[in-house]
Amino acid sequence: MRLPRVKPEHAPYRLGDGTIRLGGALHGIASEITDADGWAWTALTLMNGTRSPTEIASGLRSRFPVLTGEDAEDIVETLLSSGHVEEADPSPCQELTAQEKDRYSRSREYFRWVDLTPRDHGWEPQVRIKTARVLVLGLGGSGSHAAWALATAGVGRLHLVDPDVVELSNLNRQLLYTEADIGRPKTEVALERLRQTNSGVDVTVEKVMVNRSEQLASLVDGFDVLALCADRPREPHGIQTWANRACAKAGIPWVSGGYNGPLISVGVFGPGGPCFECVRAGIPPQPGADYAWPGATSASAGLSGHLVAHDVLAFVTGTMTTPPGYFHGVTLLDPNGHVYARYASRPHCEVCS
Structure with missing residues (x-):
């Protein structure tokens, strides 16, 4: 993932004890993260579509010197693989025509919301439906x-x-x-x-x-x-x-x-x-x-x-x-x-x- 960002529908919120919730409790795809030290919250804040994973890990280390480089990379990788993060600069989808993309645009929005598998461009579920x-x-x-x-x-x-x-x-x-x-x-x-x-x-x-x-x-x-x-x-x-x-x-x-x-x-x-x-x-x-x-x-x-x-x-x-x-x-x-x-x-x- 080149420029990760948290999906808008999965916007995180933090409870008083530091626990983070992603995905919305009523939608059946919610995740909870125990985050007493604030590391995951900071990483999620940095995932706004303007930084690479390497830059996010670097920013995390600068805010928390106690973290090693490997620690910071592991935190970022765990969040990237959670399904709550998407590519802000998606690669083009070649398997669908422009007409198909127009027709199934609302379907894409649905699947990018519910799909917890990291994707390149978000059209992957629709391509699978097509085949x-x-x-x-x-x-x-x-x-x-x-x-x-x-x-x-x-x-x-x-x-x-x-x-x-x-x-x-x-x-x-x-x-x-x-x-x-x-x-x-x-x-x-x-x-x-x-x-x-x-x-x-x-x-x-x-x-x-x-x-x-x-x-x-x-x-x-x-x-x-x-x-x-x-x-x-x-x-x-x-x-x-x-x-x-x-x-x-x-x-x-x-x-x-x-x-x-x-x-x-x-x-x-x-x-x-x-x-x-x-x-x-x-x-x-x-x-x-x-x-x-x-x-x-x-x-x-x-x-x-x-x-x-x-x-x-x-x-x-x-x-x-x-x-x-x-x-x-x-x-x-x-x-x-x-x-x-x-x-x-x-x-x-x-x-x-």
């Missing part, structure tokens, strides 16, 4: 919203799979369809709408019912992430179990979303974490847990689909802050109803142990 290959299975309530969000985000290749046609009862919650589309295959309509939404995304479709585990294993081949928004066949031993095993064999992550009335729940699974079957085994059985209940609104379906898209993008960009292997979500009727469930891998699990 990503995502399979969306199911284009109903969750899937239609997820597909739209992934297309607008600029996912390079988006393959959509669904067996159904548009019905009138779909239109209270499924984003991509209108009354004029009733009777048409959902894949056909989704292809038209998403190409109109973002011509820079390679959208392909397949009108097929996935009714065998081997079929799903074949579908995920060649993709980076699976967005599973289909709920048939039901669990136990249904499509989520198939996805769990197919994606584990392929070595790719997957995200599964659905809604059970006011309960919106999304599963996030992938290499390095407990698998779906292990986490599911730890959750007490409850009615409707397989999302078999039909009640939904555009809001509940939209939340589910957009949480799926959010987690897919977190996998693609490398900005996921929690290792995979959990369910999360919200209960709409309870202001404190945050959902989070994680259980360790079972000792003899064939998939993840």
Whole structure:
């Protein structure tokens, strides 16, 4: 990093005991530094985009003669690697066109805020989205919203799979369809709408019912992430179990979303974490847990689909802050109803142990 500066959104503040907080406590990316001597605070103050790391370390030593050169360099390097600091004079990004930079400028601002990996120019997450290959299975309530969000985000290749046609009862919650589309295959309509939404995304479709585990294993081949928004066949031993095993064999992550009335729940699974079957085994059985209940609104379906898209993008960009292997979500009727469930891998699990 040539000219480091603290990201404006991560501006540090100091507590009475000298502890420094960076990143904002409410944003889920906060860090705390114990700094009784004021060394880190001084280094952060010097990181204003006008000094090199060597100059910052030199300035730190001049203010604190007790520090050795190695001490000062270590402090600076630790802060540079924290993710709360960015390059004030970024190198140019060659992988995106000027039009793409304009289109995704707000996305860049979002990712530079949440990304805790030091970058050269801040466009790296968007470049990864551009080269990503995502399979969306199911284009109903969750899937239609997820597909739209992934297309607008600029996912390079988006393959959509669904067996159904548009019905009138779909239109209270499924984003991509209108009354004029009733009777048409959902894949056909989704292809038209998403190409109109973002011509820079390679959208392909397949009108097929996935009714065998081997079929799903074949579908995920060649993709980076699976967005599973289909709920048939039901669990136990249904499509989520198939996805769990197919994606584990392929070595790719997957995200599964659905809604059970006011309960919106999304599963996030992938290499390095407990698998779906292990986490599911730890959750007490409850009615409707397989999302078999039909009640939904555009809001509940939209939340589910957009949480799926959010987690897919977190996998693609490398900005996921929690290792995979959990369910999360919200209960709409309870202001404190945050959902989070994680259980360790079972000792003899064939998939993840």
